[in-house]
Amino acid sequence: MKRNLIAKTMILTGGLMLATPVLAADSIDGNWVTEDRDAIIKIGKCGNTVCGRIHKYLVTPPNGTDQKDVNNPNKKLRDRKVLGIAILTGFKPDGKIWRGKVYDPKSGKTYRSEVQRISPTKLKMKGCIAFICQGQNWTRAK
Template sequence: MKLYIAAASLLAATPLAAAAPIEGRWVTEEKDAVIQIADCGRSTCGRIAKFLVPPPQGADQRDVNNKDKALRSRKLLGMPVLTGFAEEADLWRGMIYDPKSGKTYRSIIRRKGANSLEVKGCIGPFCQTQVWSRAS
């Protein structure tokens, strides 16, 4: 019994693992864009920094698929696609916007080593996962 209490005390005193930083430039799984993830005041966000594959209307492509008609004229280049991310234990939680569908999803991001991110977009309990790699 003493061993159990000592082990429980040790676990209670151990801090939770901190999430590995996600800041930096990341190439999407489709290898069509570079996303710059950085501090955005009270949260962490990610913007489209560069197109690796030009969208249909070129570098001046607008957010034509957005469900909000008022946002359809904004340029994709420089637009935030990751918003409101906050550190939670060993991961980051926020929202991810898909300009191809015009939809926003709940998102979870985890570092998977120095050069990769696991990025999930979720609807309810169902998530789709991508792996982004560090841009060189």
């Protein structure tokens, strides 16, 4: 009886270990400086997913800090300020990376995106169309 209990406990423990992902994505929450060093993106929880908003300009946009989202394909959104909008949306962990979408207010285009924390102070961010991706390295804001 005691052996049977030990065996069941070992099987249950092993099953729980297999159900837990071995390669979990590192958290990407925090404030991140873009590669161009023109803005700080604040990444954090947005409902059931993670998103990133333009938190602060480090370089003033051509039309000032009240820059509007003039390139947005949705005409109803073109009058909103760029500062504060979510440019990273719908991010969920997938192994060691986070997958979601990235919006580029300079072009008004949205791309499939991947983000991976490569160290405590560095993120690798990619925007992709089909199999063609362009990436940036972001650094943690101090």
